[in-house]
Amino acid sequence: MSTCGGSLHSGEIVEQILCILHSKAKICMFSYFRRMIISVGYFGLSLNTPNLHGDPYVNCFLSAIIEVPAYIIAWLLLRNFSRRYSTSSTLFLGGVVLLFIQLVPQHLSILSILLVMLGKFGITSAFSMVYVYTAELYPTVVRNMGVGASSMASRLGSILSPYFVYLGAYDKHLPFVLMGSLTVLVGIFTLFLPETHGMPLPDTIEEMLRVKGFKYKKGFKKGTKLQKQSNGNLKVLSNTAL
Numbered sequence: 001m002s003t004c005g006g007s008l009h010s011g012e013i014v015e016q017i018l019c020i021l022h023s024k025a026k027i028c029m030f031s032y033f034r035r036m037i038i039s040v041g042y043f044g045l046s047l048n049t050p051n052l053h054g055d056p057y058v059n060c061f062l063s064a065i066i067e068v069p070a071y072i073i074a075w076l077l078l079r080n081f082s083r084r085y086s087t088s089s090t091l092f093l094g095g096v097v098l099l100f101i102q103l104v105p106q107h108l109s110i111l112s113i114l115l116v117m118l119g120k121f122g123i124t125s126a127f128s129m130v131y132v133y134t135a136e137l138y139p140t141v142v143r144n145m146g147v148g149a150s151s152m153a154s155r156l157g158s159i160l161s162p163y164f165v166y167l168g169a170y171d172k173h174l175p176f177v178l179m180g181s182l183t184v185l186v187g188i189f190t191l192f193l194p195e196t197h198g199m200p201l202p203d204t205i206e207e208m209l210r211v212k213g214f215k216y217k218k219g220f221k222k223g224t225k226l227q228k229q230s231n232g233n234l235k236v237l238s239n240t241a242l
Helices: 010-023 025-047 056-065 067-080 083-103 109-137 140-169 174-190 205-210
Strands: 224-228 234-238
Touching: 025 083, 025 109, 025 140, 025 174, 056 067, 056 109, 067 083, 067 109, 083 109, 083 174, 109 140, 109 174, 140 174
Parallel strands: none
Antiparallel strands: 224 234
């Protein structure tokens, strides 16, 4: 019987998965739920674009072009600012503006479209940043499994997104209220996740348990990364993040 740490062998996969779920259940559950809701918002807004006021072709063009500055902002935030606060702030931006849509008078349809595009901007930024943040939350030995499980949750969100759009048949504001509320909720959950920007990332589950919250280890500077040498000692490498 192996422990939570060391190298990962084929016969220990199930044990390691159970180990990380038991020890870091908060990280796993928040990551899965966050990826699912972000996908619901991203694909839900994209699928709901033809239902907006005005020319559907223009609306689809705006929905696509708004992703360009969203990806640029996400890249800048990943390079220079906290993962946790960057992701949370974009989720709050996307969720709050979606909640404000129901307050816009019917004759101000252009304002409604602008709010939808601003919400798409925030959710798209979070959608792109969450790929990097999710990978950094898991130790090296189970990072592929953690990212894969989170991607599966994201695909579940994309499956559910059309049904959020269909709720517009009962109330045109209902999809925006639900997507906005859930987006704000996962923005709050993100604040409870560890910070990983510029932090030494753990290689094993044992290191993940020992370095609670991914705090800096004494003697290492920001922007460094730990890696095991063949003799078992730790060496410092340049950070390979964006």
